[in-house]
Amino acid sequence: xxxxxxxxxxxxxxxxxxxxxxLSKEELLYCYRTMLLVRxxxxxxxxxxxxxxxxxxxxxxxxxxxxxxxxxALRKDDWIFPCYRNFGMALYHGVKPVEMxxxxxxxxxxSARGRQMxxxxxxVDPIHWVSISSPIGTHIPQAVxxxxxxxxxxxxxxxxxxxxxxxxxxxxxxxxLNFAGVWKAPVVFLCQNNxxxxxxxxxxxxxxxxxAIKGKAYGVPGVKVDGNDLLAVRxxxxxxxxxxxxxxxxxxxxxxxxxxxxxxTSDDPTRYVPxxxxxxxxxxxxxxxFERYLGKRGIWKQGDRERIYGECMQEVADAAKVAQSxxxxxxxxxxxxxxxELPEHLRRQGRAAFDLxxxxxxxxxxGGAFPL
Numbered sequence: 001x002x003x004x005x006x007x008x009x010x011x012x013x014x015x016x017x018x019x020x021x022x023l024s025k026e027e028l029l030y031c032y033r034t035m036l037l038v039r040x041x042x043x044x045x046x047x048x049x050x051x052x053x054x055x056x057x058x059x060x061x062x063x064x065x066x067x068x069x070x071x072x073a074l075r076k077d078d079w080i081f082p083c084y085r086n087f088g089m090a091l092y093h094g095v096k097p098v099e100m101x102x103x104x105x106x107x108x109x110x111s112a113r114g115r116q117m118x119x120x121x122x123x124v125d126p127i128h129w130v131s132i133s134s135p136i137g138t139h140i141p142q143a144v145x146x147x148x149x150x151x152x153x154x155x156x157x158x159x160x161x162x163x164x165x166x167x168x169x170x171x172x173x174x175x176x177l178n179f180a181g182v183w184k185a186p187v188v189f190l191c192q193n194n195x196x197x198x199x200x201x202x203x204x205x206x207x208x209x210x211x212a213i214k215g216k217a218y219g220v221p222g223v224k225v226d227g228n229d230l231l232a233v234r235x236x237x238x239x240x241x242x243x244x245x246x247x248x249x250x251x252x253x254x255x256x257x258x259x260x261x262x263x264x265t266s267d268d269p270t271r272y273v274p275x276x277x278x279x280x281x282x283x284x285x286x287x288x289x290f291e292r293y294l295g296k297r298g299i300w301k302q303g304d305r306e307r308i309y310g311e312c313m314q315e316v317a318d319a320a321k322v323a324q325s326x327x328x329x330x331x332x333x334x335x336x337x338x339x340x341e342l343p344e345h346l347r348r349q350g351r352a353a354f355d356l357x358x359x360x361x362x363x364x365x366x367g368g369a370f371p372l
Contacts, residue, residue: 006224006256009231012284014292021231023072025299031072031092031230032294033308035064035287038088040312041097044320045104045118049265053324054104056118059261060087062228063194065286066255068092069233070190073241074160079128081143081161084119085192085259086132089162094126098319107326113333137163137170140189144176147187147244158244160237162190166197168211174218177252181219184249188240189215191252192227194259195281199272215252227257228286231293257286331357332371342372 009019023031038060045057060067067088074080080089090100099111103121106114111122112131122131130146133139143161150157167173168191180187191211195202208214212222225236233255240251258281262269294300335342335350342350347370354370 006226007232007236008226008229009235010229010289010293012289014289014294014296016231016293019231019235021072021234023234025297027072028294028297028299031068032287032290032300033312034068034071034088034092035230035290036305036309037091037097037312037315038064038067039287040309040316041087041091041100044313044316046265048104048320053320054118057104057265058084058119059259059264060085062260062281062285063192063257064088065230065290066190066192066227066233066257069230070160070162070237070255072234073237074127074158076127078157078241079130079143079146079159081130081139081146081159082132083139083163083167083192084132084134085164085194086162090121090123090127090129093129095121095123095129096319097316098322099123101316101319101323102326104320105323105326106329107323108329108333109323109326110329113329113337137167137172137176139163140167140170140172140176141179143189144180144183144185144187144250147180147185147250148183150186151183156245157186158241159185159187160190160241161187162192164197165191165193165195165202165205165211166200167191168214169197169205177215177218177220177250180250181215184247186244186247187250188237188244189220189250189252190237191254193254193256194227195257195277196259196263196269196273198263198267199269201272210254212252212254215250220250220252222252222254224254224256227255228284228289230286230290258284260285331362335372347372 009016042060048054049057067086071089071092100121102109104118120132123129140161140163143159147159193211197205210224212224215222223236226232236253240253243251291300335346350370350372
């Protein structure tokens with residue numbers, strides 16, 4: 001497949017080109033439910049942010065098919081180095097909405113103990129999900145480094161890194177592809193081309209005919225895929241993962257999709273995205289398209305969407321209630337989780353911080369001595 005051609009499987013009417021995704025009825029329905037769970041989590045976070053209960057979120061509306069399709073190609077022992085618009089990969093692999101919601105609130109159960117912004121998840125179970133980083137592209141060479149380590153150790157693992165179209169203008173993208181090409185590292189580069197890097201359109205981002213073709217300069221083959229076609233993304237990523245696992249090196253995949261909202265809750269896309277473009281992509285909604293595919297296979301029927309989405313909304317609402325009622329991180333967590341053994345200078349600072357909190361009557365200090 002040439003880098004300028006978009007791979008597709010599901011047609012606009014829900015028919016397929018005959019590709020067998022190798023997924024059971026139950027697995028296909030799980031993909032469908034995961035997309036609706038992404039949508040429920042997304043919608044709930046937007047409402048929480050607008051009502052002042054969380055500070056920030058990243059809209060995922062319109063890109064769910066790309067996330068879930070790619071996730072189906074990975075094993076639990078593979079590693080994911082994600083960008084922040086990636087709710088679906090975590091949810092597909094079994095991360096619970098409540099675990100993600102703890103991060104949205106930055107509470108004591110948040111894996112980062114409130115040190116990261118909302119949406120900057122990190123998990124070690126049930127998947128290897130490396131902490132999301134706000135600086136664009138920094139995680140790309142990290143994924144290559146991990147893949148190189150798998151290679152040196154003789155481990156049967158693959159690293160997948162995802163990034164937006166704007167990430168291709170970062171130094172990390174170019175250095176990552178260069179090293180991966182030289183080493184033939186078992187890494188898959190997945191570019192979520194959603195049309196805009198905040199307000200910078202693809203036309204202003206690059207003069208290349210595609211993002212997939214950029215791999216050619218580094219000896220990395222590129223594939224372009226319809227990002228709103230869940231099964232096409234699965235096919236492209238499965239082929240790239242199999243190739244990497246067999247020792248045949250990396251692949252750069254460009255998934256062409258569109259975010260149907262702002263870059264973040266701090267953004268107003270109506271200021272730079274033409275209304276006609278939004279309407280055009282709304283007709284290509286990945287959930288609607290997969291729904292039509294399931295319907296043609298006799299797996300989906302009228303009313304299923306409302307029922308499943310209602311269940312997802314309830315699960316996310318319950319998660320938000322738990323996260324909101326969970327205590328904030330304790331004062332000592334400023335100093336913990338950094339060193340295996342706390343250096344004496346930090347121990348002195350910790351004792352001083354607890355003493356100060358106690359004098360001010362700050363309940364965060366717990367009324368006791370510095371515990372580390």
